[in-house]
Amino acid sequence: MTNARKTNGQERAPIGRPGPGDGNNAHPRRRAVARALAVLALAVPVLAGPAALPVATGHATEQKPNVPRFASLRHAKANMRVGPGTKYPISWVYRRRGLPVEILRDYGIWRYLRDPWGTRGWMHVRNLTGKRTALITGRLHVLRAEPSDTAAPVVRVEPTVIGELERCQGAWCRLGVGGHTG
Secondary structure (H helix, E strand, C coil): CCCCEEEEEECCCCCCCCCCCCCCCHHHHHHHHHHHHHHHHHHHHHHHHHHHCCCCCCEEEEEECCEEEEEEECCCEEEECCCCCCCCCEEECCCCCCEEEEEEECCCCCEECCCCCCCCCEEEEEHHHCCCCCEEECCEEECCCCCCCCCCEEECCCCCEEEEEEEEEEEEEEEECCCEEC
């Protein structure tokens, strides 16, 4: 029993070395052909164009959306990192669910994005949602019943409030904030 480990009464081949019947004992030419076929299978969708590439979101396979695009934070706490992976250090910790962000680039399950203040970094896709939100900035704003300066006011909204965008018509957008819509 050389170079093998015994775990729970069973022998296992050491990690990194092929064992009997694991399929890695094939002839080198067969392995090369298998690798070439795998590369070809991955290349066919790429040659068909970016719209043909599926994106796994955890729910269903969807077509890859265009970038840049807008999204918002799914959770009350989300980490922004300096690179696309958990091995990269955290640059910011966001504590605002619904905070709008702009996705600038996709890299597997990581998104390179920009927050409302211009900070850029990487975030895991599970921290984001496609829900469109808006951050009130600058001064006190009035949400109105209709898209007109003379329409009846519905509610006054202070800076830093986040609302959900429902739809936009020209320069006017319908926003939902705390049970009020205007």
